[in-house]
Amino acid sequence: MNTTTQSQEAPPPIRAIIVGMGDRASIYSSVALTNPEHLEIVGVVDVNPERVRQAQLMFDLPDEHCFSTVEELLEKPRLADAIINCTMDRLHVETSLPLLRHGYDMLLEKPYALNDTEGQLLIDCVRETGRKLMVCHVLRYTPFYRAIRRVLATGAVGDVINIHMANQVGYLHESVSFVRGKYAREEICGSGMLLTKCSHDLDIMSWLMGGIAPVSISSVGGVFQFKESNAPEGAGTHCLNNCPLERECPFSARRLYIEYPLRWANNVWHDTHSNPATDAEKEKILRQEDNPFSRCVYRCDISIVDHQSVLIHFRDGSTGTFSMNGGASTPRRIIHITGTRGEIYGDFEEECFHVRQMEPSAPGGYTERTLDMSDFQQGDAHGGGDRSIVLDFVALLRGERTSPGCPTLEDSIIGHRMVFRAEESRMQGGTMLPF
Numbered sequence: 455m456n457t458t459t460q461s462q463e464a465p466p467p468i469r470a471i472i473v474g475m476g477d478r479a480s481i482y483s484s485v486a487l488t489n490p491e492h493l494e495i496v497g498v499v500d501v502n503p504e505r506v507r508q509a510q511l512m513f514d515l516p517d518e519h520c521f522s523t524v525e526e527l528l529e530k531p532r533l534a535d536a537i538i539n540c541t542m543d544r545l546h547v548e549t550s551l552p553l554l555r556h557g558y559d560m561l562l563e564k565p566y567a568l569n570d571t572e573g574q575l576l577i578d579c580v581r582e583t584g585r586k587l588m589v590c591h592v593l594r595y596t597p598f599y600r601a602i603r604r605v606l607a608t609g610a611v612g613d614v615i616n617i618h619m620a621n622q623v624g625y626l627h628e629s630v631s632f633v634r635g636k637y638a639r640e641e642i643c644g645s646g647m648l649l650t651k652c653s654h655d656l657d658i659m660s661w662l663m664g665g666i667a668p669v670s671i672s673s674v675g676g677v678f679q680f681k682e683s684n685a686p687e688g689a690g691t692h693c694l695n696n697c698p699l700e701r702e703c704p705f706s707a708r709r710l711y712i713e714y715p716l717r718w719a720n721n722v723w724h725d726t727h728s729n730p731a732t733d734a735e736k737e738k739i740l741r742q743e744d745n746p747f748s749r750c751v752y753r754c755d756i757s758i759v760d761h762q763s764v765l766i767h768f769r770d771g772s773t774g775t776f777s778m779n780g781g782a783s784t785p786r787r788i789i790h791i792t793g794t795r796g797e798i799y800g801d802f803e804e805e806c807f808h809v810r811q812m813e814p815s816a817p818g819g820y821t822e823r824t825l826d827m828s829d830f831q832q833g834d835a836h837g838g839g840d841r842s843i844v845l846d847f848v849a850l851l852r853g854e855r856t857s858p859g860c861p862t863l864e865d866s867i868i869g870h871r872m873v874f875r876a877e878e879s880r881m882q883g884g885t886m887l888p889f
């Protein structure tokens with residue numbers, strides 16, 4: 455009787471502390487509100503008192519569980535099962551090591567490290583402490599990529615000869631985040647563009663290749679568009695204060711962040727001020743000389759690249775090609791896999807992909823079926839991946855069955871190393887480097 459009752463009892467929610475209560479942490483931690491049976495947020499660490507206050511209100515946290523630094527949290531005995539670490543890239547390893555050693559398991563934002571040397575410190579720490587660490591590769595949880603992986607596994611398109619992926623970073627996102635925003639300079643964010651924006655894509659490539667490791671990698675890239683020499687003749691330095699071309703420029707801060715506020719403008723108002731109520735207030739803020747979001751996109755002095763291509767040679771002789779194009783007219787993630795018996799072609803934003811198979815008797819010599827994922831890709835900007843990864847993290851900590859794509863640290867190493875090597879190659883002008 456007792457045994458039956460015990461086996462039917464639901465496990466308690468996983469208790470977690472947020473470290474870095476920014477955009478990403480707000481998304482992940484909201485699972486505690488929708489699924490309190492799985493996740494409970496019991497504390498917060500953030501250097502920004504306003505963010506701490508937001509978390510305190512959101513999760514009804516006691517003052518003694520609110521901290522402004524990781525060091526303060528570490529002064530206490532372990533207060534929770536896990537940490538949700540959503541600090542910016544350059545802080546990931548620095549903040550994770552002492553927290554893991556203190557006994558916390560961790561859901562860590564990508565990239566797990568800035569380079570191989572730093573990454574090895576984290577890998578060693580996880581191996582030594584035996585802690586569980588998952589990296590936020592949310593795209594692995596999307597119905598789109600999962601379905602592609604399943605089709606590959608059936609052998610429907612034969613053996614992979616080439617896998618081509620492209621990440622078209624739309625001009626709205628590119629300008630607000632990577633040109634004017636917090637990712638524009640490596641010394642602030644910690645990562646370059648490939649690592650911060652495309653570690654997902656190379657992780658997906660590695661995941662789809664099913665453990666076939668690369669043997670060599672090369673990469674080239676640079677700044678093509680967002681540089682001073684491309685500023686149109688007569689353009690000012692500041693959209694609202696001194697630019698006569700403002701009305702015709704697709705990057706006009708007034709057009710992007712006041713007139714069409716439902717696109718990426720939230721990043722502006724979230725990062726600088728808490729949502730001004732009127733357009734006049736927004737204009738006043740954007741007119742401030744030091745406001746980063748009204749700078750001319752051609753004069754932002756970015757240190758990251760705005761386009762990059764990567765070439766990968768895999769151990770079985772197949773190849774991978776990846777390109778990131780920043781400032782594209784539409785955001786897109788495109789994938790085209792060519793196999794010995796067919797091909798898969800898909801567009802993540804269109805939420806469907808096509809499987810074509812060789813068939814001499816069919817019109818054109820091939821059959822085609824389209825797999826529409828639109829009914830399944832719901833919930834958030836990552837096709838439902840943001841919520842699913844948190845629930846999988848809970849399952850991992852409870853010792854329950856996790857999803858086949860569960861991105862533990864060990865499982866994320868190849869994808870990250872592909873980025874690290876590609877960046878080394880780009881710095882050396884595109885030299886083919888051994889993996």
Ligand SMILES: NC(=O)c1ccc[n+]([C@@H]2O[C@H](COP(=O)([O-])OP(=O)(O)OC[C@H]3O[C@@H](n4cnc5c(N)ncnc54)[C@H](O)[C@@H]3O)[C@@H](O)[C@H]2O)c1
Nearest residue numbers: 474475476477478499500501502505540541542543563590
């Ligand atoms: N998985 C994804 O799809 C995805 C998407 C976007 C961003 N990211 C990654 O998520 C991470 C966070 O991005 P974000 O947009 O939420 O950033 P954010 O700037 O909104 O949040 C970072 C938070 O960390 C806080 N912080 C800074 N220093 C700190 C410290 N020493 N200790 C504790 N808190 C500190 C900041 O005050 C801020 O609240 C980045 O690494 C980014 O690359 C991942």
